[in-house]
Amino acid sequence: MPLLTPDVPFGQPAFALSADQIATVLDLVCRGAQEAQPDIASGMLEVPTSIVVRKAMRRVKKTLELTNLEIRGEHELENMATTDADILGRIDITLKFLHQFGNEDAYVAIECKRVGASLSDLNAKYVSNGVDRFVTGQYGSDHEWGFMLGYVLALPVQDVVSAIDHRLEKAYGTAAKLTPEVAHALSLAILDGVLTQKNGHAIRLKHIFVDMTSAAATLLTV
Secondary structure, three states: OOOOOOOOOOOOHHHOOOHHHHHHHHHHHHHHHHHHHHHOOOOOOHHHHHHHHHHHHHHHHHHHOOOOEEEEOOEEEEOOOOOOOOEEEEEOEEEEEHHHOOOOOOOEEEEEEEEOOOOHHHHHHHHHHHHHHHHOOOOOOOOOEEEEEEEEOOOOHHHHHHHHHHHHHHHHOHHHOOEEOOOOOOOOEEEEEEEEOOOOOEEEEEEEEEEOHHHOOOOOOO
16 A cells, blocks of 8 residues: 555655645635625735735635635745844745644745736736745745735736746746646636746746736736
């Protein structure tokens, strides 16, 4: 009898996610974003938007009676290489499945950014202040999976995906290009990409784009 299922690799099983767990993350994110929309005010910035979405995800989790994971608040990453009170970064939303409990380095990272058709500054920050943190290993070091959540403020989403895909290829090469996945019923698009972290480890990122155009009356770029 094998000790590990095919979904759990040798090496760092706490960093692995099964197909069912990935599907659970996608479902919670998309359902949470949909439920959060009535509570997101026009012009709301990323941090308060993510707090509203996170609270909605917790309500969805409770409704679905999911007891095998926790949805956590903003996750601070500490610099363990020093004794100083250094904070390397703060991930917007994190989840922990049962097999990750007890390992502080094991979590599901969801980094949230506002994006939009023709909103070049926001689309650039999606890559430089979002995806790049996974590439450097600042977020999800040695993890198998990471997640990016794009709050789409201006449609069409195809223009957003095209702009971000172009930036990813320019920054990280052809291998970083996005592959479309079957979209969740409550998402605008879901895509998949593979990136190499600085230590040579390959991490897969799921890119989830949800409709937040109702909150885009005032577009702020900070």
